[in-house]
Amino acid sequence: MTLSEEAEERLADIVALQPTKNKDLQKRWGLESGSEVHQYLENELKEYYYRDENSLIRATPEAAELVGVDPGLVDEGDGxxxxxxxxxxxxxxxxxxxxxxxxxxxxAILHAIRDAFDTDPDVEDVRSGLRSLEQKGVIEIEYRTVPTFRLAIERDSLSVELLD
Incomplete structure (x- = not known):
C-alpha cells in the first residue's frame, strides 16, 4: 500500500506518540472530532496501527520501519x-x-510549570498531559481527596526528548 505524504506524516505521528488516543491525534492533526480521526485511521492507515488492550492507538513494527521514526516509547521491561x-x-x-x-x-503541577518555565498552560492541558504520561508508564496516580501525580520511575533513568 502506497501512502500519501500526509498519511506518512500522520503515521510518523502515531509512531512517535504511541501509545496515544484519538483526542491527542485530533489536536495534533487539526481535525474536528475523534470520529474524524477514527475514520482517517480506518481509511488511510488501517494496515499500520492497532489498538491495545486499553484501546490506545499503537503503530505496528512495519509502520515504524516504513516511516523511519523511532517509537515514542522505549520500554526495557521494567518501565x-x-x-x-x-x-x-x-x-x-x-x-x-x-x-x-x-x-x-x-x-500544584500547573503552578510548578508556570514558575519553572514562565508559561501559562491550561489546567485541562496539564491534566491531559499527566494522563498521557501515565499511559506511557512515566507518571503514576495516587488517589487522595483529589488525584495526585508523581514520577513512576527514577528521574535519572529516564530520557525525555522533545517531539517536533
Missing amino acids: PRAIRVPLLQKQIVEVAPDHDAESKSVV
Whole structure:
C-alpha cells in the first residue's frame, strides 16, 4: 500500500506518540472530532496501527520501519526509559515529584510549570498531559481527596526528548 505524504506524516505521528488516543491525534492533526480521526485511521492507515488492550492507538513494527521514526516509547521491561513527547509533557516530567516523593495535584503541577518555565498552560492541558504520561508508564496516580501525580520511575533513568 502506497501512502500519501500526509498519511506518512500522520503515521510518523502515531509512531512517535504511541501509545496515544484519538483526542491527542485530533489536536495534533487539526481535525474536528475523534470520529474524524477514527475514520482517517480506518481509511488511510488501517494496515499500520492497532489498538491495545486499553484501546490506545499503537503503530505496528512495519509502520515504524516504513516511516523511519523511532517509537515514542522505549520500554526495557521494567518501565519506559526513553520517551518522545510534546513540550508540555516534557515540562511536566521536569517538575513532577520524584517517584519516592509525595505526589502533587494537577493544580500544584500547573503552578510548578508556570514558575519553572514562565508559561501559562491550561489546567485541562496539564491534566491531559499527566494522563498521557501515565499511559506511557512515566507518571503514576495516587488517589487522595483529589488525584495526585508523581514520577513512576527514577528521574535519572529516564530520557525525555522533545517531539517536533
